[in-house]
Amino acid sequence: MRRIRIRCMSNVPENTVYSGPTSQSSTKRVTLSQLRQKHRASQPITMVTAYDYPAAVHLDTAGVDICLVGDSAAMVVHGHDTTLPITLEEMLVHCRAVARGAKTPLLVGDLAFGTYESSSNQAVDTAVRMLKEGGMDAIKLEGGSPSRIVAAKAIVEAGIAVMGHVGLTPQAISVLGGFRPQGKNVASAVKSVCLHRLRLQPTATLQIPTIGIGAGPFCSGQVLVYHDLLGMLQHPHHAKVTPKFCKQYARVGDVINKALLEYKEDVINGSFPDAHHSPYKISKTDADVFSTELQRLGLDKAASAASEAVQKMDTTKSTSEGKQTK
Numbered sequence: 001m002r003r004i005r006i007r008c009m010s011n012v013p014e015n016t017v018y019s020g021p022t023s024q025s026s027t028k029r030v031t032l033s034q035l036r037q038k039h040r041a042s043q044p045i046t047m048v049t050a051y052d053y054p055a056a057v058h059l060d061t062a063g064v065d066i067c068l069v070g071d072s073a074a075m076v077v078h079g080h081d082t083t084l085p086i087t088l089e090e091m092l093v094h095c096r097a098v099a100r101g102a103k104t105p106l107l108v109g110d111l112a113f114g115t116y117e118s119s120s121n122q123a124v125d126t127a128v129r130m131l132k133e134g135g136m137d138a139i140k141l142e143g144g145s146p147s148r149i150v151a152a153k154a155i156v157e158a159g160i161a162v163m164g165h166v167g168l169t170p171q172a173i174s175v176l177g178g179f180r181p182q183g184k185n186v187a188s189a190v191k192s193v194c195l196h197r198l199r200l201q202p203t204a205t206l207q208i209p210t211i212g213i214g215a216g217p218f219c220s221g222q223v224l225v226y227h228d229l230l231g232m233l234q235h236p237h238h239a240k241v242t243p244k245f246c247k248q249y250a251r252v253g254d255v256i257n258k259a260l261l262e263y264k265e266d267v268i269n270g271s272f273p274d275a276h277h278s279p280y281k282i283s284k285t286d287a288d289v290f291s292t293e294l295q296r297l298g299l300d301k302a303a304s305a306a307s308e309a310v311q312k313m314d315t316t317k318s319t320s321e322g323k324q325t326k
Helices: 001-007 033-041 051-063 088-101 122-133 146-157 168-177 186-192 200-205 224-228 252-269 284-296 300-325
Strands: 045-049 067-070 106-110 138-142 163-165 221-225
Touching: 033 045, 045 224, 051 088, 051 224, 067 088, 067 221, 088 106, 088 122, 122 138, 122 146, 138 146, 146 163, 221 224, 284 300
Parallel strands: 045 067, 045 221, 067 106, 106 138, 138 163
Antiparallel strands: none
């Protein structure tokens, strides 16, 4: 019996027998442990705010460490003047879209204004939805007041990582009196811990990474909004809300405007679609049968128009082929 028991026991490592669901993707998501390692090694952390699937794919391709699905979507995507109007349901739509596209960055979702301030229970419930329904890995909330610290503690105790946000907190513009830089004097700097000249000390003192946005070069990493750094939107509305500290690495908005104007012109002058961009053809036999059927239904004008369209397509094709031959 002892021999039988020994022979039936497996000496194969447990994780090769069953290790839970296996990811279908070969890529591995950035983890908090990896970010801590970067922080300890003084390696800068990269972070970009994005709101949809295409942007998320670009961030994934570039190998950005963290993708923030920010409530700034209210301004950048929805056209509001502040971040306040966006709802939790709208944020969840953005989060899900980003989660489909960004397979590698750590995903952080903003808690929308009005979804976590009432109580710690409300904050935890909202954070849980951001992970379960939005596909996020962590959440971000604004402010360093005692009530926010209590809420952050409750969320962490619920098993959810929290990113804090101090300094210029857009959700508090009613109190701040608008989008005003914070930490410009010692008293304000002590309160927000974000004065440029004092930034090196808190960052060195803290045991966690700090991500700066307009807070100077002494943070553990930097974050910019996808649309801002690409110069995506060249429009007066966006120009008035684009922060001064943002560096534009491209002027994609100009390229988009130029392409749209060219498209409009091509449609108006009839050069689009041409034969090259009309790949779907109908044989003469099928065209004749179609025209006959239209006539049988009493749709003579439609039959005539269909015949003319087929002749025009054939003529256009012959002309295009002739040009290519030359």
